[in-house]
Amino acid sequence: MIVPMREHHIKQIASLETQCFSDPWSEASIAEELRNPLSTWLVDETDGVVTGYIGAQSVPPEADVMNLAVSPACRRQGIGARLLCTMTDVLHREGIETLFLEVRPSNVAAIALYKRHGFVQVGRRPKYYVNPTEDALILRKEL
Numbered sequence: 001m002i003v004p005m006r007e008h009h010i011k012q013i014a015s016l017e018t019q020c021f022s023d024p025w026s027e028a029s030i031a032e033e034l035r036n037p038l039s040t041w042l043v044d045e046t047d048g049v050v051t052g053y054i055g056a057q058s059v060p061p062e063a064d065v066m067n068l069a070v071s072p073a074c075r076r077q078g079i080g081a082r083l084l085c086t087m088t089d090v091l092h093r094e095g096i097e098t099l100f101l102e103v104r105p106s107n108v109a110a111i112a113l114y115k116r117h118g119f120v121q122v123g124r125r126p127k128y129y130v131n132p133t134e135d136a137l138i139l140r141k142e143l
Helices: 005-022 027-036 079-093 108-116
Strands: 003-005 037-046 047-060 062-070 098-103 120-129 135-143
Touching: 003 079, 005 027, 005 037, 005 047, 005 062, 005 120, 005 135, 037 062, 047 079, 062 079, 062 135, 098 108, 108 135
Parallel strands: 062 098
Antiparallel strands: 003 037, 037 047, 047 062, 098 135, 120 135
16 A cells, blocks of 8 residues: 655655665765655555655656655565556646656666656766665656
8 A cells, every 4th residue: 555654654765775776875865855845755664564665856837756666575566656656647647747756777677667657767867876876867757
């Protein structure tokens, strides 16, 4: 079930960050997003276990997806697609017209997901990522 992120989700999200990313967000950074009026975070949970999450920051009429992750044990089950579609719907209802995100060129699975859901590449940020250093593809979707 997809629900808004709450305080009790933070530890599990931080754990997934370390499983999914080479440069993970800290618990403090994730907790700060709960207090950020520009942020919207959603989690997918089953029986109290967070299986995935997505976060975005909005400055209407645009928003940026900050993070999208699915537990390695739960991948290929449509969780990422559900999170992305739900976030897109929420942001659209809030008046967002354009959604952006960055993704590593090496993250072929994520790029395929985003393209299936209408994102197109509009740019590239050299050396955006660290650990390892890699460019970021900038993707955009009109809502």
